[in-house]
Amino acid sequence: MTSRRQFIQIVPLASAAALLAAAGSAQAAMVEETDAQAKALGYVADAARADKGKYKQFAAGQHCGSCALYQGGNAPAGKCALFPGKDVANKGWCSAYAKKA
Ligand code: SF4
Secondary structure: OOHHHHHHHHHHHHHHHHHHHHHHHOOEEEOOOOOOOHHHHHHEEEEEHHHOOOOOOOOOOOOOHEEOOOOOOOEEEEEEEOOOOOOOEEOEEOOOOEEEE
16 A cells, blocks of 8 residues: 555656656757758748749648658658758748658
8 A cells, every 4th residue: 555655755756757758759949940951941931931933943732741851740840851850840841842752
């Protein structure tokens, strides 16, 4: 049987474990449009703001979520091979866009 004293010792440990679990599932930092790599590729967090004058290859409907390099599935943000260590927005876009097969 768990004594009151044991219970009081267990609760903080369980809370700490829950916090660690939550932290482990947290998303990576997002790519900022001002990052050097983002600027070089014309990355925008919202494809609607893609520089259509500069990037003539842009076509309506293109966004990270439909790009072959996006690894986030249907999640609002996920990994892209071109931006290691950070997440790109599902609705983002960059000039390296490659339509999923
Ligand atoms: S390569 Fe694809 S997934 Fe990566 S930032 Fe550019 S459009 Fe988004």
